[in-house]
Amino acid sequence: MAQLTTSGRAPVLTFLGGTGTVTGSKFLVDGGGARLLVDAGLYQGERRWRRLNWEPPPLEPGTIDAVALSHAHLDHCGYLPALVRGGFTGPVFATSGTAQLAAIVLRDSAHLQEEEAVSARSGGWSRHDPPLPLYTAEDAERAIALFRACAYGEEIAVGEASVRFARAGHILGSASTLVRIGEASALISGDLGRSRHPLLLSRDRPPAARTVVIESTYGDRQHPDEPGDHSLMADAIRRTIKRGGSVVIPAFAVDRTEIVLLALADLQERGEIPDVPVYVDSPMALATLDVYRDPVHEQEIQVGAIERITRIGDLRTAHTAEESMRLNNPGRPSIIVSASGMATGGRVVHHLKHLLPQARNTVVLTGYQAAGTRGRALQDGEREIKISGRYVRVRAEIVSDDSFSVHADADELVAWLDELPEPPESVYVVHGEPDAAEALAARLRAEADYPVVVPRLGERVLLD
Structure with missing residues (x-):
């Protein structure tokens, strides 16, 4: 993938992960004199996706001004130490719950990375010689030191852009991320929780945005009617x-x-x-x-x-x-x-x-x-x-x-979009297996009156 560059043109959204699969979420908003990465997730699952964790990043990590984390699951925060290892030094904005939980997750991930490298070396089952971790405990600690805890609804300035978190109700601290640059706005859902969560209070109503990026983990199915029936x-x-x-x-x-x-x-x-x-x-x-x-x-x-x-x-x-x-x-x-x-x-x-x-x-x-x-x-x-x-x-x-499951199902994803104060100008469906993403996109096209797209990895779209 070609290196991305900052310019004075209209704000651009680039899908650097979470497309074609349900992991590895990374969304770059480039404009207003700043580069903001929403989520820095690790790819999991099939080898063809995990290999992308080891590929050189499509932009120099040192050119990213800030990262905003939606929540603390590894597929949304687990790549952060690799960014730090590559030269990223900016702030990492997150809610207090996400900052606390992500610190636990990243330390554990770094430990497992190092442990797996040692095990592969001693067991001789790795194809790499010598097998190395994607990142180390030291990289994780450097990443954790960059966290800046923010309250829900707090306006955070990144250059000429602003960032605001709204409660997503998926796990403790989980949030949807609203980015504004002038008249442009993008709301990135993160992982959305169910309308009824066994532990947490319900998610917030989403704020208005011209562009919406919505997850589709369960975009092709409904959960059982009784969430507490075990x-x-x-x-x-x-x-x-x-x-x-x-x-x-x-x-x-x-x-x-x-x-x-x-x-x-x-x-x-x-x-x-x-x-x-x-x-x-x-x-x-x-x-x-x-x-x-x-x-x-x-x-x-x-x-x-x-x-x-x-x-x-x-x-x-x-x-x-x-x-x-x-x-x-x-x-x-x-x-x-x-x-x-x-x-x-x-x-x-x-x-x-x-x-x-x-x-x-x-x-x-x-x-x-x-x-x-x-x-x-x-x-x-x-x-x-x-x-x-x-x-x-x-x-x-x-x-x-x-x-x-505390992921919103297809009905709940559509309901979240219906709760927007005004219809968006475009919707991008991400963070789902291909069948799930396409099913949700097809349903939205049939029920709504705005463009609905399942983006490709590396695709760039304007936010003006």
């Missing part, structure tokens, strides 16, 4: 405990683990699942739970929601690697909640390695599984999956509970 998971837990097995629940450390624990607490309280040990095996998830408990965020969280988690009868934590390894043979039926949610990395991978070959065990998938991930392979019924260079037999039961 009967599938409850049935799977009862079956597994009866046959003497353990239940492994891959769950993202940020937000998803908290929602899973809340559901388990409610199921136990209603007597729908037995009182067995519930292990949280993710230092990152435990750190995240502390952020959710911080009183500074109480205006975003439903009253009493966090306290309900403590109702789990036998809640245990695994902090050290040794404690985690012992869960591969817990000695009694147990429930293990461990990151990551798509089983792409983290401690859940070694749990799967040891527990998948045993038919008495169960894996409960709790949300969207991107193409190319181990979670998607399990969801699609693969009988062997690759872990650390070797294939593992899948004999365990695999169950998908779709009631956990």
Whole structure:
């Protein structure tokens, strides 16, 4: 891709990621004497996308004046240390919740990058010699030092442009980002939450903008009518405990683990699942739970929601690697909640390695599984999956509970657009697998009276 340059022409929006796939979100607004990058996400999933993490950036990181983060999930913030490594030194604007959570996410990501490089070197299964991390813990700390926490609704100046965050209701601190340059304006949705979230208050009504960029993760489907119905998971837990097995629940450390624990607490309280040990095996998830408990965020969280988690009868934590390894043979039926949610990395991978070959065990998938991930392979019924260079037999039961998603579905995405104070002049559909993005775009074209486009990677459009 050609290098991008700043000019005095009309503001330009460039799609540097999050197109053609559901990860890697990066959107560059260039104008008003400034370059603002909205999100700096890491590609995940299929190898063809992950390889883009290693490609030279399409612009010099040192020419970016500022970054605005929509939220703390890796596919929206995980590339930030690589930008810093490449020379970016500007401020990173984010809500307080996002700044706190992203610091946890980036430290964990850097640790996993370094750990995977060491493992690949010792195991000899990498094609690179020597295998190196995309970025280091030092790069992550330098990125975290650039965070500037902002309140929802606060006007932030970047050159002649301004940035403002509106609550998106996806995870704690999540926001849609409004960028204004003179008469031009662009609203980038970030990941939008559901109209009813188990933990958080509902999202804000979106502000007016001439150009809207909307995610489409679930652009081709609707969620179950009852978001709190976890009967599938409850049935799977009862079956597994009866046959003497353990239940492994891959769950993202940020937000998803908290929602899973809340559901388990409610199921136990209603007597729908037995009182067995519930292990949280993710230092990152435990750190995240502390952020959710911080009183500074109480205006975003439903009253009493966090306290309900403590109702789990036998809640245990695994902090050290040794404690985690012992869960591969817990000695009694147990429930293990461990990151990551798509089983792409983290401690859940070694749990799967040891527990998948045993038919008495169960894996409960709790949300969207991107193409190319181990979670998607399990969801699609693969009988062997690759872990650390070797294939593992899948004999365990695999169950998908779709009631956990906190992504807006197709109806809720359309409803968010309908809530705009005035119709936009153009809408761009991003951050979805091709079928999902095209389905949402087709529906909007049929129902609305503005241009709707699914942009290509690297495409540039005017914002005047």
